[in-house]
Amino acid sequence: MLIQSLATLLSSSWVIRAAHAQQRPVSERSVGQRMMAAYVEILSREFPGLDTEVFNYVTGVLDSGSGDFESVDDLFDAVGEVLCEMSGDSKNEDDIREICQKMFNTLQINARNSSTKVLLDAPVQLSKIADAYDPLSDPLRGIWMTKRDQSTTVNAKKLEKAEARLKAKQDKRSEKDSQKSTAPVVLEEASASQASNKKEARIELSGKNKSYDVRIENFDIAFGERTLLMGADLNLSYGRRYGLIGRNGLGKTTLLKMIASHNLRVPSHISILHVEQEVVGDDTRALQSVLECDTLRERLLREEKDLNAMINAGQADGTESTQLSEIYAKLEEIEADKAPARASIILAGLGFNPKMQQQTTKEFSGGWRMRLALARALFAKPDLLLLDEPTNMLDVRAIIWLENYLQTWESTIFVVSHDRNFLNAVATDIVHLHSQRLDTYRGDYENFLKTKEERLKNQQREYEAQQQYREHIQVFIDRFRYNANRASQVQSKLKLLERLPELKAIEKETEVILRFPDQFEKLSPPVLQLDEVIFCYSPEKPVFTNLNVSADLESRICVVGENGAGKSTMLKILMGDLTPISGIRHAHRNLKLGYFSQHHVDQLDLNVSAVELLAKKFPGKSEEEYRHQLGSYGVSGELAVRPVISLSGGQKSRVAFAQMTMPCPNFYILDEPTNHLDMETIEALAKALNNFKGGVILVSHDERLIRLVCKELWVCDNGGVRRVDGGFDEYKEILQEQFRKEGYI
Structure with a gap:
């Protein structure tokens, strides 16, 4: 019955295929024939005695409808029943499904390998062609165009079901595509839970808890459905400085947020300050913005002003003098007169010169407002100071000052940092986040490494x-x-x-490996050069005058200098993004630059996955190739298909690295590449740059990376760039001497 019904369909199938053949050039038909060869061979091999009409029908369906098959089930629905009936008892349904799988695989390979899509110039109206056909004038054409009797043996119910299934699939696919393009990205939220402690709760309610130690016991933290910490304990002793370390994406920033938002219980009398957001820009001057953080001083000064106004207006009732005496005593007790000088020292240490301290907060960029937020926190002196990557926003000079300043901090610090030297200078203890738990080690980072290694042994x-x-x-x-x-x-x-207690084998953390592809020919120097370059954004304030620098494929150059000295500007001139007023930029004709921006996150489409991001930027490759590229930088598995906006800062940086290296540059210009990277990835980055056979110019504040990679040190200052022969040690000593002269340390 089914075979008879196929005969009626075959003529229309052949008409459509003949119409396609009339529209396509010969070369396109030959490509299609080569694409057909694979599944035609499978059919011939598996069904050697297959009826010719059925064979033509199956190949016709596969040839014309391959784009509609999303899975092997779709293909089985289209031709499986026919093949089952024709095979009789020689093959069961599982055998037929396996054959369909083989044919489906060949269709997928063909779809990837063929970029040619054949479209008809216009719809073919078969009924009109048939109506206009004259069998006497063209008898040969009548083979294909003769109208058939409308009575057909096709099973109408089966045909209706097949059409309904196809329409439902097309509607579902359209709906999915529509939702994908219009639906907003829903971000997962972090949550924390903590086992109750009745004893601590009673002490807290009684008001007898005078300790400033922080003890958070038996707590869990999750981000969406992913567990970050389970049954963890955190003990922070007052007056000690804790460095929180761990791989990217394990939950360090989330832990700080849970503490700051009191989702984890901290005694109410302990003041917490989390430096997370930049200061809002308004008409408040920078120095005044810092002074306002001392709320007690501000309140006493307001009361003093109001009382003096009442006395001067003759509205005093005789008690004002006593009140003023009490206020003056309190102001003297908190050393209110020294507050402006202390605030000014903090601002100066973080890079604000006297003129900048008098500027309004709205005049500063986001990076400077973050520095201002840090200055406010340092001035406020909370009982528990939470810092998340404080060195990201600072230059080398400001980092050295901050290290010295925090060494004399009297209350508790809990800081997330990837800067190894910063932790060695500041931390008295290290908290290691791994395997959904927290382990605490006494000493700085170097001591942590030794103790951890011995503990693991x-x-x-x-x-x-x-x-x-x-x-x-x-x-x-x-x-x-x-x-x-x-x-x-x-x-x-x-x-x-x-x-016997059940001991587990030590699980070693996977090693982070980064590789920069370097399959390119050697270029004769100079590869990149600036001669007598003058550049300015405004005529009255030149950024560079007579700038002379050069680099080749052997270069490993680190650029340092204060924020605003022109480091990023120089990089853009080197890349050709900025045109100098005078002077010459020379670049080798085969130079291929890769650039990592300090603000790389702004250049990423945050609403798509990392795989989709690479596909949009570098079309024409398979998903496996994009995944392999991302996997080379630690973005693998589920991370590769999550929206980029939901990734941690370090994971976003890795996506940016994958995007930068995809075209295989022969020279890299990297502007603050270590921001948000964990220490293991920074070590891997240093190793990758040392193994890279091309040139590197690097702007960085990370002392560890500078020491591991750079052979030359350039300092941007006073409208030029000078080379420091003594390297980073000499530059650091110069800065320390400046601090001593200016009285900042």
Whole structure:
């Protein structure tokens, strides 16, 4: 029955295919024939005795409808029933489905390899062609164009079901595409839970808790459905400085936010300040913005002003003098007269010169407003200061000043940082976030590395010793299990095994590996050069005068200098993005630059996944190639298909690295590449840059990366660039001497 119904369909199928052939050039038909060859060969091999009409029908369906098959189920629905009926008892449904899978695979390969899409110039109206056909004038054409009797043996119900299925799939696909393009990205939210402690709750309610130590016990933190911490404990002793470290994406920033928002219980009398958001720009001057953080001083000054106004207006009732005396005593007690000088020192240390301190906050860029937020926090002196990557917004000079300033901090600091040298200078303890728990180590970062390594060795030795002991007991049990005389001993050994604590083998963290492709030819120097360059944004304030620098494929150059000295401007002139007023920029004709921006996140489309991001930027490759590129930088598995906006700062940086290296540049210009990267990734970045066979110019404040990579140190200042022969040590000593002269340390 089914075979008979196919005969009626075949003529229309052949008409459509003939119409396509009339529209396509010969070369396109030959491509299509090559594409058909694979599944035609499978059909011929698996069904050697297949009826010619059925064979033509199946190949016609596969040839014309391959784009509609989203899965092997779609293909099986289209031709599986026909093949099952024709094979009889020789093949069951599973066999047919396996054959359909093979044909589906060939269709997918063909779809990827073929970029040619054949479209008709206009719709073919078969009924009109047939109506206009004259069989006497063109008898040969009548083979294809003769009208058939409207009575057909096609099973109408089956045909209706097939059409309904196809329409439903098309509607579903259209709806999915529509939702994908219009639906807003829904961000996951972090949540925290903590086991209740009745004793601590009673002490808190009684008001007898005078300790400034922070103890958060047995708490969990999740981000969406992903658990970040489970059953963790955090103890922060007052007056100590804790550095929080861990791989990107494990929840360091989320932990700080949960503490700052009181989602985790901290005694109410402990003041917490989390430096997270930049200062809002308004007409308040920078210095005054910092002074306003001392709310007690501000309140006392307002009261003093109001009382003096009442006295001067003759509205005093005789008690004002006493009140003023009390206010003056309190102001003297908190050393209010020294507050402006202290605020000015903090601002100066963070890079605000006297003129900038008198500017309004709305005049500053986002980076400077973040520095202002840090200055306000340092001036306010909270009981618990939470800092998240404070060195990201600072230049080398400001980092050295901050290190010195925090070493004399009297209350508690909990800081997330990737800067190894900063933690060595500041931290008295290290908190290591890993495996959904927190481990605390005494000492700075270098001491943490040694202690951690020794602890892991001891744990591994204990585990191996216990495994040998277990095996020894198990041998005894297996040997005498069925010996009645030894039954009591066997039972005793079994109980001993049950009582042994279960130790686990040490899980070593996976090594971070970055690679910069370097398959390119050598270029003769100079590869990149600036001669006598003058550049300015405004005529009255030149950024560079007579700038002379050069680099080649052997260069490993680090550029340092204060914020605003022109580091990023120089990079843009080198890349050709900015045109100098005078002077010459020379670049080798085969130079291919890769650029990592300090504000790389702004250049990423945050509403798509990392895979889609690369596909839009570099079309024409397979999804596997995009995934492989992202995987080379640690963005693999589920991370590669999540919206970029939901990734951590370090993960976004890795996506930017994957995007930058995709075209295989032979020279990299990197502007603050370590922002948000964890220490393991910074070490991997240094190794990758050292192994790279092209040139590198690097702007960075990370002392560790500078020491590992750079062979030359350029300092931007006073409208030019000078080379420091003594490297970073000499530059650091110059800055320390400046601080001593200016009285900042």
